[in-house]
Amino acid sequence: MRQWLASILFTTMLFVSAAIYGLIVLLAAPLGRGVVYAMVRAWARFVLALLKRVCRLEYSVDGFENLPATNTVILVKHSSAWETIAQLAIFPRQCWVLKRELLWVPILGWVLLLLKPIAINRGAGRSAVQQVLARGASRLREGLWVVIFPEGTRVPAGQTRRYGLSGALLASSLGRPIVPVAHNAGEFWPRRGLLKRAGTVRVAIGTPIPTSGRDPREINDEVQHWIESQLHEMSAAQPDARQSPESNVEVRDR
Secondary structure (H helix, E strand, C coil): CHHHHHHHHHHHHHHHHHHHHHHHHHHHHHHCHHHHHHHHHHHHHHHHHHHHHHHCEEEEEECHHHCCCCCCEEEECCCCCHHHHHHHHHCCCEEEEEEHHHHHCCCHHHHHHHCCCEEECHHHCHHHHHHHHHHHHHHHHCCCEEEECCCCCCCCCCCCCCCCCHHHHHHHHHCCCEEEEEECHHHCCCCCCCCCCCEEEEEEECCCECCCCCCHHHHHHHHHHHHHHHHHHHHHHCCCHHHCCCCCCCCCCC
């Protein structure tokens, strides 16, 4: 019961803080994208601290040293709402491939628009892929990292689906490596679930996967194999993760 009450409190504070921060960010928009991004990142860190304090859910990151010096494409497992917030605190300045409908949400959509996302119509097929390639290349040249959820939608913990090719195509078209990222957030903050379980979300950043001169399908298979293998190892190492109430893991930030 305590965890349910904590989860309800956190969720309420999450939405209230998003509205308040969102309005402040919109007012600060004339100060430039750098200021806007810094404020949004501060909100993400606030939410993660709130999650730790209220729900006793924290996170640890392994593999910061695998992030290359030059910005590139990051492919992240998508099983929770957690990673959509945490990626802001974990990775350097970034943009994201997301469904265009998110831009229609009051306040949230307006803030997202300021951050130059790659908004696509997921039902557009090949046209959507071309948008990712064109806009993604532009964002990379601007110095942003491009974060993509290759499964396209949140997949319940323990499940997977065929990874989309857009990330591999984008990276290979520019000869940039892909950084694969696995995490087990879906075990603690389930897809479409209100309850946030206590414990520690584990995040693993993999060694960059080279793309130059390679078939994008081969690249994609390697990315998916690495991410899903990492998730299997996490599950095997912490079979009782959902019941873990406490954690003393020190979280590194970048």
